Amino acid sequence: MIDAQQLTKIYKVHKRPPGLAAALRSLWSRPTTEVRAVDGVSFHIEPAERVGFLGPNGAGKTTSLKMLSGLLHPTSGKVVVAGHVPQKRAHAFLKQITLVMGQKQQLMWDLPPSETFLLNRSIYDIPKRAYDETVAELTALLELEDLLGKPTRQLSLGERMKCELACALLHRPKVLFLDEPTIGLDVQMQATVRKFIRSYNERFQATVLLTSHYMDDVAALCPRVIVIDHGHLIHDGPLDELVKRTRPDKRLKLRFSREVEERELQGLGSVVERAPTSAVLVVTQAELQGAVQRAMATLPLVDLSVEDPPLEDVMRDLFAHGRAIQAVGT
Amino acid sequence: MAESAAGPIPESSSGGFASLLRVARALARVSAVQALQYRVEALGEALLTLVRVATAVVPLLVVFGQRQSVEGWTRDEMLIVLGWFTFLTGVLEGTLSPSLLAVIEQVRNGTLDFVLIKPADAQLLVSFSKLSPTRIVDLVCGLGLIVTAFVRMGRWPSPGDLALSFVLLLSALAVLYSIALLVVSIAFVAVRVDNLFFLFTSTFDLARWPTTIFGGVLRIIFTFVLPLALMTTVPALAVLGKLEWTNAVGALLGSVAFFLIARFVWLRSLARYTSASS
Known part of the structure; x- marks a missing residue:
């Protein structure tokens, strides 16, 4: 067409x-x-x-x-x-x-x-x-x-x-x-x-x-x-x-039944959002399975979901990456 | 969605000239509706036109209060030139000016996109996109001035002179339209041409006088460069039975040439349209 x-x-x-x-x-x-x-x-x-x-x-x-x-x-x-x-x-x-x-x-x-x-x-x-x-x-x-x-x-x-x-x-x-x-x-x-x-x-x-x-x-x-x-x-x-391709990482969204300390989240991935009873972590594709298992074993979870990063972030990274390549090329 | 409405729209039932007429009719209808949307505005415009025509006669009365003729033109003959001028002003201000000024604005803000994407001749769409139906008052007053002049002279034009005058009126409209279109075409390159348009309409104001009263360079300019002579003087001479046929043929050929040049420039300008950013 x-x-x-x-x-x-x-x-x-x-x-x-x-x-x-x-x-x-x-x-x-x-x-x-x-x-x-x-x-x-x-x-x-x-x-x-x-x-x-x-x-x-x-x-x-x-x-x-x-x-x-x-x-x-x-x-x-x-x-x-x-x-x-x-x-x-x-x-x-x-x-x-x-x-x-x-x-x-x-x-x-x-x-x-x-x-x-x-x-x-x-x-x-x-x-x-x-x-x-x-x-x-x-x-x-x-x-x-x-x-x-x-x-x-x-x-x-x-x-x-x-x-x-x-x-x-x-x-x-x-x-x-x-x-x-x-x-x-x-x-x-x-x-x-x-x-x-x-x-x-x-x-x-x-x-x-x-x-x-x-x-x-x-x-x-x-x-x-x-x-x-x-x-x-x-x-x-x-x-x-x-x-x-642009953002191979995933977002691990967690909700807890009680307040969770920062140290309890250590080693799961990098924390991008945090509240007393919830957190969002960025985890690489390779570490995802392990992170999910560990979270389920060690944290008082009431909900867990795995999502792609927001499209806005993907696009921002994509264009930033493109500019970096152009800058190197010139 | 309803099953009955699925599928493409049936093929066009008419083409060529019929489709031009259909679109022109639709444009005129919507312009009339637009003009009637604001009743007070429409009434005010009509009254303003009446006042303008009345004051246009004053200079003639002043000039001919002192003398019987100017460069061979009597007062009644000049009234006929003024009649044609008033008539053409009605056409200019009633159709071309509002439409083509709107195009200049559309070129600037990019909404001409919506015109160019329509399956109709873009020149037609932009030329009659906005009409002022109340300027019919000019047309009536113009014809009224011509009739008054003949009543005062105590004679009537022959059918042949009347027919020739009508044909030359059409050629005058073609010239007027072509010049306006040329100015608008420049907008595609220069973007802001409002003042050029106003310069044209102000110069057109001189067409209320026969071009033969201007001397030297001005007469040459108003005959060949900006042919005001074609617009009012020639049709006036025709209706008075004073136009030589060679001049009539020259006027007709000149107007056709002007129209073709304007069409060519317009099409070239469309290709240079750069739209406006989103």
Whole structure:
């Protein structure tokens, strides 16, 4: 469904030092520097896959997404999405894709979302019956019935995002590019949006490419992740593989029936969180079995669980590791 | 999800020109709804237009209070130029200005992404994204001024002159639109071009006078560089029956050339769109 080969985007950026003198100089002299926002990235995504696109701020995620959706022309490399070259912006291609940006909105601010829906119906040339059915479905799934008639400006952020999602899916696209769709939403609304994206993907066999800073989104939705940093692809594969490779250690979560002294935990692993009747220890994979046995034998346990490290920590370590390699290389 | 709604949307029932019309109609409808959302604003705008048209006639009255003609133009003939100018101002301020200024803003904040991702001609979507239906008042006043001028002159244009004038009005609109689109195209590279747009609309203000009253360099500029002559003077001469056919053909060819250049530059600019960061 999506095939990118050596995808590269270079921006020319005008840079100047701060201050009035530099601003005056820049009126006639504008030196530019090249920024390689995306640098030789290749990947292939099958139909109906849900893929997380991860990376720190400025890694090149959004630029990649915009090249895949035809908004930006790649500087070099090849990309094919749903059998089309995106930058040609063929109508047959645009009818198969959608783009949702958590930080920007397409709903008309002063009018109710239903008006933007109707405009999109005309633009996408959706027959009335199909339109009515889709709106009814989306309204039921996202609980929109009370929202569609209110002016957009009167909706809360979460309500607006639900309407944005519905608006972007009226034409039943086969490829969803979702750029931070849950940004700023409360936990409950994030869960609603995630559940909806998953059900849309399963129902329509739609391909989903998602960027998010909320690792819960990625963990809940994306069996596969593509990680880029400084425009380079640094991981492409299952999420658990990334976790194992980057942080092979496990977190041992313990709860006790009485207060436990620090010395009682010695030798089990390194303590990262501690309260009188609970503790979290980081243990290497090799030492895990022994640590569990010893804990069960020596501690007043009421609960014990073994978990992967939080995805946030994994990503932080991954990017720190990448930078360290780059620093050595330069 | 309901079983009946599964599967892709059926293929488009119409294409080409029909789809352009469908989208244009939808844009006009939503703009009208938008304008009517704030009733007081709409009423205020309509009243403001009436006042502007009324005050536009004052300079003519002042000039012709002293003399019978200016560079061969009588007061009533100039009223026809002012009529076309008012009509075109209605089109400019009612459609192109609000829409294209909105595009400049969209280029800056990156929401043009949502326009470019739609399966419709982006030029059409941005050109009529925001309309001010109340500027119909300008169109009515413009035509009213032209009718008044003919009533005062005690004669009516021939059907041929009227038809030619109508065709030249369309070519004037094409030129006006092309210039506005060229300015917006620059926004893709320069990002901030609001002032360039205002410079254009301010210069357009001079089209309320026949270009032949300007001398030397200005006349050349307003004929060939920024063709104000094509916009009001030529259609006015046509409706008065004073336009030579060679000039009419030249005006039509000129407007087609302007339109094609603007379309070409617009398409080139789209390729240079860099969007805005997330």
